Amino acid sequence: SPVGLLAWIGEKLHEWTDNYPWTPEELITWTMLYWIKGPAGGLRYYKENSVTGPPKDPELRAEFNRLIHPWSPTPHGFSWFPKDGPFPAEWNSIGAKLVYSKKHSKGGHFAAWEVPDEFARDIQNFVTIVLEEEPRLSSLNSA
Structure with missing residues (x-):
């Protein structure tokens, strides 16, 4: 819901900033940036960069250390x-x-x-x- 997203974004804007005085217009603007494009863009980074263990492919497994570091x-x-x-x-x-x-x-x-x-x-x-x-x-x- 838009109100739920506003609450979630508002919490991030408050917790992750250094006492910046967010105006109601800025809160709505930031919320709309996420609401209009949907979650896919923001979640893609986490999906593509999460490593839960060695790859199943034997060729990639050999390069696992290089992939991690x-x-x-x-x-x-x-x-x-x-x-x-x-x-x-x-x-x-x-x-x-x-x-x-x-x-x-x-x-x-x-x-x-x-x-x-x-x-x-x-x-x-x-x-x-x-x-x-x-x-x-x-x-x-x-x-």
């Missing part, structure tokens, strides 16, 4: 906000080539909404570092 050479940036998820900021570099990390004193799971200037600045700083490390990418921008 992948290493990505792709530059990775991480912004940690105190009300975003129950994990330490130090975990952000596991399995990744961490080139940018910022630990913030305020903000939460919805940081792009709560503290948009800080969030945008992090993206700009990350992109600047990546372009300095990967000059070939800057030439794509000038084309």
